[in-house]
Amino acid sequence: MTEKDGLMIDARSLTKDFGPTRALADLSFRVKRGEILGFLGPNGAGKTTAMRILTGYLRPTRGSVHVCGIPVAERPVEARRRIGYLPENAPLYDEMMVIDFLRYTAELREVPPAERDRRLATIGKRCGLAEVLGKDIGQLSKGYRQRVGLAQAMIHDPDLLILDEPTSGLDPNQIVEIRELVKELGKDKTVILSTHILPEVQATCNRILIVNEGRLVADDRPEALSGRASGASIRLVLKAREGELDAAEVGEALGGIEGIREVQKAEGEGAGTLGFVLRDSAGADSREAVFGAAVDHSWIVLDLHREQVSLEDTFRRLTLGEQEGGEG
Amino acid sequence: MTAKTIAIARREFRALFDSPVAYIVIVAFLLVTGWMFFSTLFLRERADLRVLFTPSLFSPAMLLLIFAPAISMRAVAEERKSGTIELLTSMPVRDWEVVLGKFLADFALTAAAVLSTLVYAITVACIGDLDWGPVISGYLGMLLFAASLLAIGLMCSSWTDNQIVAFIVALLIGACLYVISWLQFFVPDFIAPLVDYVSLSSHLSNMARGVLDTRDLLYYFTLIGGALFIAERSMAHQHA
Numbered sequence: 417m418t419e420k421d422g423l424m425i426d427a428r429s430l431t432k433d434f435g436p437t438r439a440l441a442d443l444s445f446r447v448k449r450g451e452i453l454g455f456l457g458p459n460g461a462g463k464t465t466a467m468r469i470l471t472g473y474l475r476p477t478r479g480s481v482h483v484c485g486i487p488v489a490e491r492p493v494e495a496r497r498r499i500g501y502l503p504e505n506a507p508l509y510d511e512m513m514v515i516d517f518l519r520y521t522a523e524l525r526e527v528p529p530a531e532r533d534r535r536l537a538t539i540g541k542r543c544g545l546a547e548v549l550g551k552d553i554g555q556l557s558k559g560y561r562q563r564v565g566l567a568q569a570m571i572h573d574p575d576l577l578i579l580d581e582p583t584s585g586l587d588p589n590q591i592v593e594i595r596e597l598v599k600e601l602g603k604d605k606t607v608i609l610s611t612h613i614l615p616e617v618q619a620t621c622n623r624i625l626i627v628n629e630g631r632l633v634a635d636d637r638p639e640a641l642s643g644r645a646s647g648a649s650i651r652l653v654l655k656a657r658e659g660e661l662d663a664a665e666v667g668e669a670l671g672g673i674e675g676i677r678e679v680q681k682a683e684g685e686g687a688g689t690l691g692f693v694l695r696d697s698a699g700a701d702s703r704e705a706v707f708g709a710a711v712d713h714s715w716i717v718l719d720l721h722r723e724q725v726s727l728e729d730t731f732r733r734l735t736l737g738e739q740e741g742g743e744g
Numbered sequence: 745m746t747a748k749t750i751a752i753a754r755r756e757f758r759a760l761f762d763s764p765v766a767y768i769v770i771v772a773f774l775l776v777t778g779w780m781f782f783s784t785l786f787l788r789e790r791a792d793l794r795v796l797f798t799p800s801l802f803s804p805a806m807l808l809l810i811f812a813p814a815i816s817m818r819a820v821a822e823e824r825k826s827g828t829i830e831l832l833t834s835m836p837v838r839d840w841e842v843v844l845g846k847f848l849a850d851f852a853l854t855a856a857a858v859l860s861t862l863v864y865a866i867t868v869a870c871i872g873d874l875d876w877g878p879v880i881s882g883y884l885g886m887l888l889f890a891a892s893l894l895a896i897g898l899m900c901s902s903w904t905d906n907q908i909v910a911f912i913v914a915l916l917i918g919a920c921l922y923v924i925s926w927l928q929f930f931v932p933d934f935i936a937p938l939v940d941y942v943s944l945s946s947h948l949s950n951m952a953r954g955v956l957d958t959r960d961l962l963y964y965f966t967l968i969g970g971a972l973f974i975a976e977r978s979m980a981h982q983h984a
Binding site: 471472473474475493494496497499500503505507508509510511512517520522523524525526551568 | 747748752762828830831833834835838983
């Protein structure tokens with residue numbers, strides 16, 4: 417409950433209705449100091465709504481949030497002092513110069529006047545803004561805008577950073593830069609970032625929350641989530657010794673192999689070849705059996721390898737209604 | 745008033761000068777008042793300042809009726825449209841500090857336009873004897889009149905993310921309050937004083953005559969306070 421326990425966020429049964437639409441349904445989670453938490457979910461899952469509630473921009477229909485032990489709904493101003501927030505798409509004042517904007521936010525975010533210049537210099541350097549300080553924000557590229565957004569969120573050195581889609585619309589190089597920055601920040605701060613891009617959370621976060629249709633469907637470390645989808649899949653490409661293979665016949669033969677749970681037709685590798693993705697039962701490795709079957713039927717094996725089920729699969733399974741047993 | 749209110753006011757004020765609005769308002773105001781002042785000066789050979797303050801169909805007050813909504817329409821609506829409102833409200837700032845800061849910025853610009861016409865008063869004072877009493881009360885009336893319109897404009901701006909809508913609604917409210925005093929001859933006698941009291945222009949007329957009455961001051965302060973309060977409430981409502 418208190419800050420001493422290292423509990424930065426304590427969100428309890430957050431529910432938010434917009435008219436008849438339920439954006440969040442009974443969402444509860446806790447975040448400890450020093451965690452980099454990835455908020456993952458398809459578009460429209462309620463990520464932005466959840467973040468807006470954390471920052472006090474929206475009030476939950478039911479439930480409560482404490483930030484550093486401060487109830488956000490009752491003492492919003494106090495809670496906001498502890499939070500740095502980058503809203504989605506980095507809305508900024510386009511007509512302002514970068515330096516003026518940062519000075520303005522430093523004022524509003526209560527950086528003591530004596531420290532302002534030093535803070536501005538530190539942040540400008542950290543976010544790589546040195547050469548654009550004198551430019552109008554409206555002229556900046558998307559990458560620089562995002563960095564200005566980050567800079568204003570960090571200007572008061574908050575304990576908690578909330579970043580809504582910090583890398584959306586950036587090019588791959590910029591994405592890597594922002595990721596590095598977030599990791600760097602995560603060393604001494606708590607960071608919550610939302611995204612629908614999976615490699616992003618895998619690369620930066622040490623904990624992942626997956627939300628779908630306003631509900632929490634998973635809460636775990638990235639490694640654990642990747643392993644969660646049981647079993648693995650086998651990629652197989654076959655070719656006939658002579659003539660053509662009959663897909664239905666081959667599929668049936670493969671389906672008959674013990675340990676194979678599911679056979680899916682996939683892309684081949686050119687004319688005369690057939691591609692398949694086979695799903696193992698949990699714990700099994702059916703590669704030997706598959707190879708044996710190929711020998712028996714005298715198929716030529718062009719490719720046979722095992723793919724670990726990725727976080728992506730877990731994500732799909734959890735958010736496309738293919739519910740997993742156990743934790744929901 | 746807090747440091748944050750002043751920081752917000754300062755930013756808003758600069759934003760007004762980043763757009764052409766501020767320059768248009770000041771130049772147009774000077775031109776129209778100048779024309780009115782000099783036409784009475786040369787045609788009627790009278791240096792009369794009261795003409796500047798007395799509300800009519802063609803007077804500086806009429807100009808404010810249009811300019812005030814134009815200045816204040818962007819206050820909240822623009823932040824809603826661009827999404828910066830979310831940024832602003834994620835900072836440790838109270839809604840009333842935002843509303844007050846924006847109001848002060850709009851008022852500073854309008855006051856600059858109104859007070860720029862002091863050059864005419866000084867001209868008159870140089871030519872002959874100027875009775876400063878009615879001039880001061882006239883300026884005070886004009887500033888309060890403008891502040892009321894700005895507060896109404898800010899209130900309308902807080903209701904929408906569309907600046908045009910904010911402008912039109914504010915213009916309508918202002919115009920109704922401006923012309924309602926003309927109705928007092930057509931309504932039953934017992935309503936007439938009420939109609940006269942709610943009218944923006946009748947209070948301005950009083951002050952233009954050099955009459956400083958607490959009832960007039962009270963009227964303007966109530967209107968300004970009420971409109972800003974509603975604006976603050978609708979800012980708070982967005983969190984719902």
